[in-house]
Amino acid sequence: MGDIVDLTTWPRHHNIFYKITSNGLNFEIKAPGNAGIGLASKAGPNCDFLVGIGHNRNSFIKKLTARVSRESAETPNILSSQEYRRFWISWYGDVIRLGIDGEVKPIVTFNYSKNDNLKYVTFTAIDDNRNPVHWRIELPPVLEKPLMKPVTDGELYWVQVDAETPFPDAAYIGGYEKENLYIIRAKHRGSLTPGKFVSSEGVGYIPWGGDANEKNSFEVLCGFNCMWVPCRLDHIPIGAVVAGHSEDHGHEKLYVGRAKYFDHIIPGKVQPSHKVCYIPYDGKEVSMENYEILIVPEKNRCANKFLVPCIDDSLLESEDENDDNDDHSMNYDDYDEYFYAENL
Known part of the structure; x- marks a missing residue:
């Protein structure tokens, strides 16, 4: 389980980007108006996708870099100003999904390209009435890339x-x-x-x-x-x-x-x-x-x-690696640049 972040967002307020190491997250919303989640490949002034929740009695997923690229569903009264309501969002397998906690079937889905390498998320309010949105966000833990160290024992x-x-x-x-x-x-x-x-x-x-x-x-x-x-x-x-x-x-x-x-x-x-x-x-x-x-x-x-x-070592990467000592596949292509020595 990751960290729980509590925050409040306002319309046209400066937004904070969070780097996500997973392909989804759980969150709760309490709002009289409408909430929005931005997904981006990099932190900056613009997002690649906007996920709207409860906007004009609808929820939607929209690609912001395209003029007409949007999927929506009717979701009246999906948000409340009196209590937090829990949702989930995921982006994997070329599909962005928005759903309600406890329900496997998403509210709305959107197909996107693999080229959109989504790593950042931000939270906003999308309401012209200047109503705030209160969030509780379960951020996944940051996974550090392990350092590769040379083998110092295990001689044959x-x-x-x-x-x-x-x-x-x-x-x-x-x-x-x-x-x-x-x-x-x-x-x-x-x-x-x-x-x-x-x-x-x-x-x-x-x-x-x-x-x-x-x-x-x-x-x-x-x-x-x-x-x-x-x-x-x-x-x-x-x-x-x-x-x-x-x-x-x-x-x-x-x-x-x-x-x-x-x-x-x-x-x-x-x-x-x-x-x-x-x-x-x-x-x-x-x-x-x-x-x-x-x-x-x-x-x-x-x-x-x-x-x-x-x-x-980068030349040796293939579909299966030998770390577990049980690689059952071989690839003999593109290995002409190895250094060979005969009769040493």
């Missing part, structure tokens, strides 16, 4: 898990396949390969040699100082999490990736020389050219003696 680390070791509580959720999937890595024929862990089966799977190979002993990735970024082919971003190496003589670095497959998000391995992310699914190793790769965001990372800026 690997924990060995086997039949005698309990699964760690700090395990990082890396995907979803009817249930949460976790990121693992395990040794296999000379390689150290990342993959997925399925809790309901109690088994890990790593993609290798065309198959999803079962593992009962493996390491689980823990921590939370990391983020997913869209990636494709062999474009490996700065800060990509190295999870293992291939089985060949050069021991190529393998990175933690994940890809959307059917309705699932499945973690696996990124092998740059193959230009794909391999994921284990239904007993097979599936290759994906478009995928996400896990990175540890750090500023002032250097590669090849050139200073590489940190990734701009």
